[in-house]
Amino acid sequence: MKTLVAITVLLSVGLAQASAAPILSISGRGLSAASTAEADFLNSVHSGFLTETFDDNSFYSVGVQSTKIVSSTGIGGFSTIEVGYGGLCDSGPYACDSGIAVLNATESPFSGRFAVSGGNWLDSMDARQMDISLAKGFNSIGFYITDPNDAGGRLSVGGVDFEFDNIFGSGQSNGRIFYVSLFDQSGLGDISIFSNNSDDGYGIDNVTVANVTEPGTVSLLVLGLFGIALAVKRRGRG
Template sequence: MKRALATTTAGIALASLFSVSAASAAVMNVTLSGPGTATAEAAEAHFLSYLKDTTTEDFEGFTAATDSSGQFVNINTGVGTFTQLQTGGNGATEACNDGGFSCTGGLAVLDSTTSPFIGRYPLPDEPGNNNWLDSMDSQEMQFSISGMFKAVGFYMTDPNDVGGLLDIVFEDDTTATYSMNDIFTGAQGEGAAYYLGFISDVAITSLVFKSNHTNDGFGIDNVTVGQVPEPGTLALMGLGLMGIGMMRRRRG
């Protein structure tokens, strides 16, 4: 089963194209901002306005890694665990092997003074926000969410900047899986910034980020998990998304 939904709210693009593993799969609405810091920050504010009981991990409680001794296969945070499932970075000259880091050494929390990468940075752009979680060019990275939350949102910087494509696969507590393919629709410029938000009518248990390129990683920051205050909120969002999505299909 596939669902294609799209709309625009206050300059914020909302879009999804899912392959769903079960006919009775839950409803999933997706916020995907346009590129750029200001647009991404506006998208975060819009997304959070739907939620209650939120918890955010900004990675400021971590010491930024300075070499591979600060890399880990699993990084436990206040909102869940990030795990490197498949390494990338084939080749000794690739950036994830620079400055004492290792492409095969795991994930890392970085800041702008220690990062071997150009184009990844912390968001939102505000004083005191210096760190982010870096995929270290992993081809697969999983985020396992702690608790039964129906919403998750985060910033992403520098995806697809060397021509790779990024898919995100979700699992909910009914064990249904959703695959959102080529989420940014092709190659992006170096340092592109986005905000992504996902709201479901059942708890989201994990996200797996899959890149088809060995040298195309990204940074993640300000990861928020939360609940939807009213059951009708998701339904109303869905009606708006469905209506605009149908309009766009007719034009095509």
């Protein structure tokens, strides 16, 4: 089952205003549901989309940490904004404060994160905040996320926060996987992913940026009311 959330306030504004808010879609839990959601997303995109699988070993140095990693396909960059500390990101050759990394099953201190296609994924290395800076000209993004919300967190886009407890369910077990997609008709800006705990993180894979057609106004109305019920909070935290 796929969950859709529109962050809108529809009490006294028109649907045209409501459609300007970002819309978040979350797949059901598990690889089968996540793969179906990815296929649905790719079927909706226009030509000219870009997908990053992190599997180009001639471009990426697997296991090497950096505060910023630029995509090989031009979709944008991924940056550590606030590092984590303690836990498995400080094990072996890794240090939590050295930034994010492209990992594979061999070069990883974690057991709950894994590649969806090929052999590599981008790991947060337990960063408290990681930002995705997208190339301009796209109104949507879709990606797999593995091992989210062991201990809470949130995703923030366009000044709107989506709490992990609301979108994934609280206290997920190790190794869970979902497919996440975001749409904003005005174009997506930077996306921030926060983890509540210093030793909690996630992996992302198969990141696609694209342009898609705006969802219908009837769907927006339903989703907007659902978004109000979730009481998603505006950004006001560091």
